[in-house]
Each structure stands twice: as C-alpha cells, then as structure tokens.
Amino acid sequence: MRHKIALAAALLAGTMLTAGCDQIKQVTGGSEVAVEETEFPERVFWGDTHLHTSNSVDAFGFGVRLGPEEALRFARGEEVTATTGMKAKLARPLDFLVIADHAEAMGATKALYDAPRLLIRDERMKRWYDLMHEGPAGSQQAMAELLDARGRNDLPQALTDADAAAERTQSIWKDHLKTVERYNEPGKFTAFAGFEYTLMQGGNNLHRNVIFRDGIDKVGKVAPIDPTYKNTPDEIWAYMEAYEKSTGGKVLAIPHNSNLSNGLMFELTAPGGGPMTAEYARRRARLEPVVEITQIKGDSEAHPFLSSNDEFAGFGVAGWELNNLLMQEPKKNEMFAGEYVREALKRGLLIEAQTGANPYKFGVIGSTDSHTGLATADEDNFFGKHTGNEPNALRANEAQNLGTGKGRFGWHYLAGGYAAVWAKANTRAAIWDAMARREVYATTGPRMTVRFFGGWDFKADDLKGDWVRAGYKRGVPMGGELAGKPGARPTFIVSALKDPLGANLDRVQVVKGWVDKAGKAQEKVFDVVWSDMGGKRKAAGGKVPAVGDTVNVATATYQNTIGAPTLATVWTDPEFDPKQRAFYYVRVLEIPTPSWPAYDAVRFKVKLNPDVRVKQQERAYSSAIWYTPTA
Known part of the structure; x- marks a missing residue:
C-alpha cells in the first residue's frame, strides 16, 4: 500500500518526466559509472548535509562511538546499534549523506581517550580524560569544559599543536575518503566528501559545512582546515578557491545555525564593520549558494520580533534566542536581524540596490547536525543531538545544555531537519549542481514534495x-x-x-x-x-x-x-x-x-x-x- 501511495504522490506532483534523458559518467572508486540523467529533475532526493561521527572532537567527547561507516550504513537504510545499545533504523532510507565532521581538532578527543594516562601532563587534559572514562555524564561534563575553553581561546597547548593536529587530521581524512568512496553508488545512494569549518570566536556560531562535488582522486589532494582563532570566513573561501584552481574540482559551503551567531551571520556591512563591496557580495553568493535554515538546534526562518504580523513565525526558537552557541554572550534584540533567513533575504535586496550584487541570494535546506552518527529527523524516531540525548526517560524534562544544567532543556531540541534536492539523477554531480543552482528546499523532518x-x-x-x-x-x-x-x-x-x-x-x-x-x-x-x-x-x-x-x-x-x-x-x-x-x-x-x-x-x-x-x-x-x- 505504501508503494502505491508513493507512486500516486510522484504522479500528482508532476515528477514523472522521462523525455530527453542523457547519460552522465561519474567516477567512483576509481572507475566510471554511467548514470541516466533526465531532461528536467524528475524527483526530489532526500538527504542530510550535516552529520557528525566519532571523528568529531565534540561528538566523541559526548560519548558517540559510531564512525563514518555506521553512519553511511544507517543512512542507506540498514539497522545499526546506537552508542547506547539500542537498535536504530530509518523507516525510509536517505538518498544522500554528507558526513561533516569538525575539521577543528579532528579525532583529538579520541586520541586523548586512547592515550596512556601516565603520559598526560596537562592537568585539565588529565581531568577530561578521567571524565570521559567515567561514562556519558562525565563525557558531557568534559565537553562542556572543553567547549567553554574553546570559546575563550584557552585550550591547552597540546590540543592546539598545529603539526600534531595536521598529521592526525590527514590520517583520519584519508581513511574517511576511502569509506565514503566505498559507500557511494551513483544512481542509488550518494556519499559526499565534506567537513565542518567551525568558525566560532566568543561562542558566536559562524560555522560552515564544506561539500565537494568530486571524488577521492581530487579531494584526496587536500585536507580539512581548522579555523583555530579566525574571525571571518575569508580563510575557508580562499581554501575553496585554491582547491578549485589546483584540481579543477568544485566545492561549496553551507552556513548553519545563523540563529546562534548573535547577529553576525548576515550582516549589512562587511565583517568588521566596513562597507560591503560588490566583490565581497559576489564572492559570498558564489561560494555559499545554500544556507541551512532548520536543524536540531532551532529554526532560523523567521522570528516574531522581526515578523510580528506573521502568526507562524518563531517555530523552534524557544531556548535558542537567549544567547550565542556557547552561552558566552547574551543576545540583544538588535542582533536578530543578522540571524534569521527571511531578514537576510531582505538585507540582500538592500545591499544589491546599493552595490549591484546580492550576498544573500541563497537557497535553503534543512539538516540534522546530529552528533550521534544517526541522521534521524522523524519525531517518532528521534535519536537526539548527542549520545547523552539519545532516547531515555529523562531527556525531555532534564537539562541537557552540554552537561551544565542551565538555560536550554532537552525538549528545545528539534527532531529535524532534512535537505530536499530537485536533481536530474542521484549522483554527486547532479545533486551538487542542484545545490549550486539553489533548486533545493528544507523541511523540519517530514518528506513533503514541494514545487515552486x-x-x-x-x-x-x-x-x-x-x-x-x-x-x-x-x-x-x-x-x-x-x-x-x-x-x-x-x-x-x-x-x-x-x-x-x-x-x-x-x-x-x-x-x-x-x-x-x-x-x-x-x-x-x-x-x-x-x-x-x-x-x-x-x-x-x-x-x-x-x-x-x-x-x-x-x-x-x-x-x-x-x-x-x-x-x-x-x-x-x-x-x-x-x-x-x-x-x-x-x-x-x-x-x-x-x-x-x-x-x-x-x-x-x-x-x-x-x-x-x-x-x-x-x-x-x-x-x-x-x-x-x-x-
């Protein structure tokens, strides 16, 4: 019966287009695979562009032990065992997945966890080691302290050693790309190479997920870069442009959680307060054609303070409108305009009228930002933000703010969202191209078919x-x-x-x-x-x-x-x-x-x-x- 409903849905949505098909070739695993590409996008493909596994410094610190392979198997519809021991499976598989593990300190908490305790000299790191070995509650406390230190630029030197971090990242990235290639099946399931550039000075969220169109033959020539203590996205943009120039490949970035940037994600000026130039606007619009409008840590479409006549504004803002990501700076009302997508679209028109270029001419998608390795967005199958928030009797009522017990509670997390992409085929090239041309939409979890x-x-x-x-x-x-x-x-x-x-x-x-x-x-x-x-x-x-x-x-x-x-x-x-x-x-x-x-x-x-x-x-x-x- 479900198959009949799905077919009727496709027919009613006008998606069954078959004329004008071409064949495209995509390289995967070192060999070319021919995939038929339709004249027009005939169906919507569902995916998650923002999933974290045990390779992310915070995800492992919170306790997750699922790696990229389990994450990809789960997204493809297979049953896996969650970190807390429960069986987990999607009611319907996804069509594509981007594992966007943090480039910053990639694998660092796992390395600390695995290190011989006698060799750990820094007292804070020794404390975090002990806490992580206590179990989920201790891990959450360790990560709360580690993230607080990160927001204050006060991490131990051993965690910020550039040479050691680069060597560790390169090794993890090499293994990760091999796993991604192994699970990429053009025409059936698309696995993208990507990472998260965690720009976050003072706790203001300016994160970007970087997504490559290419396979290991090109992406393997570079490695994720750590923003360390940068304040603007110029470094990641330069990295992307250099990648395209040196490899002939293509890459884009997706800003996320603008609702936790304290007004900095969608500014009217250039970063730092100077006038925004047309060159800056065009560069940003080209490199960042898509924005994540909804995810577990709240919804960034519209806020009642900005859209008082909109009775449906403010979905998923409760708990996230008080301060920035790391709760290190209270939010003021004047910050909202630089955080919500509708206002950003309006600001883009104003900037275009002044400069001739619109930096905020972007499409929108949803994704999870799950740190469990499980890309779930259904209300009845929500596996939480992190391991301590996986299904349990306390999570809806109990304070879950990184173990600090203040401010944000379990129920403030949303279960969504997902990215919906109108593409001509289920391949890296077709899905990435659809993102680049902005033919995408977001949902808070349900798989509605939307045409416009x-x-x-x-x-x-x-x-x-x-x-x-x-x-x-x-x-x-x-x-x-x-x-x-x-x-x-x-x-x-x-x-x-x-x-x-x-x-x-x-x-x-x-x-x-x-x-x-x-x-x-x-x-x-x-x-x-x-x-x-x-x-x-x-x-x-x-x-x-x-x-x-x-x-x-x-x-x-x-x-x-x-x-x-x-x-x-x-x-x-x-x-x-x-x-x-x-x-x-x-x-x-x-x-x-x-x-x-x-x-x-x-x-x-x-x-x-x-x-x-x-x-x-x-x-x-x-x-x-x-x-x-x-x-």
Whole structure:
C-alpha cells in the first residue's frame, strides 16, 4: 500500500518526466559509472548535509562511538546499534549523506581517550580524560569544559599543536575518503566528501559545512582546515578557491545555525564593520549558494520580533534566542536581524540596490547536525543531538545544555531537519549542481514534495496538463531569477504534496520581501491555497482560520481527518510593482502532530513538565525566486 501511495504522490506532483534523458559518467572508486540523467529533475532526493561521527572532537567527547561507516550504513537504510545499545533504523532510507565532521581538532578527543594516562601532563587534559572514562555524564561534563575553553581561546597547548593536529587530521581524512568512496553508488545512494569549518570566536556560531562535488582522486589532494582563532570566513573561501584552481574540482559551503551567531551571520556591512563591496557580495553568493535554515538546534526562518504580523513565525526558537552557541554572550534584540533567513533575504535586496550584487541570494535546506552518527529527523524516531540525548526517560524534562544544567532543556531540541534536492539523477554531480543552482528546499523532518515555479504567463489551466514541463520551459524553478517583463505580473505555480507516511497539509503560503520606494525592506505573507478552501475555512480580515487539531497527547497520535493530501494553485502577486526588487518563497504547513517529547512520554511512561512542547505544525521552506526590475 505504501508503494502505491508513493507512486500516486510522484504522479500528482508532476515528477514523472522521462523525455530527453542523457547519460552522465561519474567516477567512483576509481572507475566510471554511467548514470541516466533526465531532461528536467524528475524527483526530489532526500538527504542530510550535516552529520557528525566519532571523528568529531565534540561528538566523541559526548560519548558517540559510531564512525563514518555506521553512519553511511544507517543512512542507506540498514539497522545499526546506537552508542547506547539500542537498535536504530530509518523507516525510509536517505538518498544522500554528507558526513561533516569538525575539521577543528579532528579525532583529538579520541586520541586523548586512547592515550596512556601516565603520559598526560596537562592537568585539565588529565581531568577530561578521567571524565570521559567515567561514562556519558562525565563525557558531557568534559565537553562542556572543553567547549567553554574553546570559546575563550584557552585550550591547552597540546590540543592546539598545529603539526600534531595536521598529521592526525590527514590520517583520519584519508581513511574517511576511502569509506565514503566505498559507500557511494551513483544512481542509488550518494556519499559526499565534506567537513565542518567551525568558525566560532566568543561562542558566536559562524560555522560552515564544506561539500565537494568530486571524488577521492581530487579531494584526496587536500585536507580539512581548522579555523583555530579566525574571525571571518575569508580563510575557508580562499581554501575553496585554491582547491578549485589546483584540481579543477568544485566545492561549496553551507552556513548553519545563523540563529546562534548573535547577529553576525548576515550582516549589512562587511565583517568588521566596513562597507560591503560588490566583490565581497559576489564572492559570498558564489561560494555559499545554500544556507541551512532548520536543524536540531532551532529554526532560523523567521522570528516574531522581526515578523510580528506573521502568526507562524518563531517555530523552534524557544531556548535558542537567549544567547550565542556557547552561552558566552547574551543576545540583544538588535542582533536578530543578522540571524534569521527571511531578514537576510531582505538585507540582500538592500545591499544589491546599493552595490549591484546580492550576498544573500541563497537557497535553503534543512539538516540534522546530529552528533550521534544517526541522521534521524522523524519525531517518532528521534535519536537526539548527542549520545547523552539519545532516547531515555529523562531527556525531555532534564537539562541537557552540554552537561551544565542551565538555560536550554532537552525538549528545545528539534527532531529535524532534512535537505530536499530537485536533481536530474542521484549522483554527486547532479545533486551538487542542484545545490549550486539553489533548486533545493528544507523541511523540519517530514518528506513533503514541494514545487515552486515563477514566470509571466502561467494560468490555472496549466495545472491540468504537464505543468512541470511548462514550469521549466516558460519560467524558472525555486532558486531562479526573473528579469522584468514590461506590462506583465509574475505568476507562480505552487504545489505541495503530503509526506506519503505523514500528516495532511494545512496551507501553503507565499512569503514576499521587497524594497519600497523609500528604500526600506518590507515583507508580507500570503495564504495562497489551503485545505477546505471552498468550505468552512474562508479567509476573513486577511486571515485563514486555524485548520483544527486532532492530536491526542496521551497516546501521541493524530488523525488525518482534517487538512488535505495535496494543495496546488497558480498565484499572481496582487501588489506587484515592476520597479521594486523582490523575492518570493513558499512555506508549507502540516496539520498539528505530536512532537518527540510526546512520543517519549508514551514510550517511557513519564509525565512531562508543563512547559514542554508536545505538538507542533511541521513545515517546509522553498528556496526563493528573485525578481529584478529591468534597467
């Protein structure tokens, strides 16, 4: 039955395109594999671009013992044993995975753990060694102290020795690439080479995940680099440009957790406060075409302080809006504008109007940032942020802030998200190229199928025919750009289909941002199609009534007796001004469903604290389509 639902979903979404197929060749394991590539992207591929294993300094320190091989086996759908001994398996395998272990101190905690205690001279390192050998609680305490020292630039010299770190990283990286090649199967499952560049001075999160398009023949010529105490991303950009020049390969970076950067991720100025130049803007947009909008440590789409008229702003911000990543600097209200994606898109329009280039013309994806080696994003199968947060009776109520017991609690972690990519084949080349052209979207976990096209002459009747082909032939997909057309208004094809194994849909919204005549950035959210649109749910005063709620918290269940399995429409911007720069993106909302703490309460028979989140409306965010006026 599930196979029939999935096939119907693909057909309704207009994804079954077969004409115009070409063959591409991808090198894997030293040999060429021919893979058929379709004329247009015929299906969406699901993956995680942000997973950590025991090679990451913090993941191992927290207690995880799963390495890259177990992580790849799990992502492909195999059952593995989690660090805490439980069996773990995805209900549906992923299509691709990026293991993004931290370049910084790669393998250092494992090396410390394995070292003879008698040879450890530094007293702090000896303490961390002892704590890690005590078990999960001790490991969490050790990592809390280690990360605090990192944020204050006060790590022991033995952990920052450049030569020793480079030698250790090179050895781990070499073995890692061999594992990635072994599990990469073009056409079936894509394993990418990548790492995390952990830029984080003072605890302000400016991390980037670096993802290579190439295989071991090119990526093996370089090694991950450690940001040590850098303050700006210039070093990693220079590294990427040097890689492309020396190997002929391709690489991109994905900023993440902008919500914990304390306003520094999406600045109006250049880093350090000087004026942003067009050269800087173009460089950033080329090297960082995608941003991670949602993950375990909160959602970065919109904040109520910035978007007070948006009733659905602020998903997943609780607990993460108090301070930066390492809780070393309190957050002020004026910082929010540099942290949330919608505001960044608006700032990009302002900068483009001034310089002619937009540094924030990016697509969006979700990913997990799991430090368990397990890429899980389903509420009923959430294996936690780190080993101490793997399924247990205490995690939803108990303080889980790196073992310090303050500020953030277990339930503040989100179970998502995932990256959705519209690609022409399941290969490194096709998926990476889709990211580079921004034809991607994010979800908070559910696998909704979302299409979004912009053009100038789409009509409602297009939905009765081959509208996907029409979208590509007569318009641009998500991530694309529309140039002005005299006398015309932009029209958009919007389609969303529920996760075949998940909840019905509440509504689809188009979020618009623009620069007004006074040179100020504005935004507006339009409800464009919703369930029971012609029935009881009639818009009044610019608002659509709530969809309802079927969640039974006591049993952690819901019913698909409300909402709709699919929503589609052709929408025209009623307030379009051809002289104003603008962007449009889609937000899709599900009906309310139980959150992972609700599933935990039933599974472990525990009573949740009153403030614990027990239900939510999961969602998807498309990449934007930009409109630029003609000169």
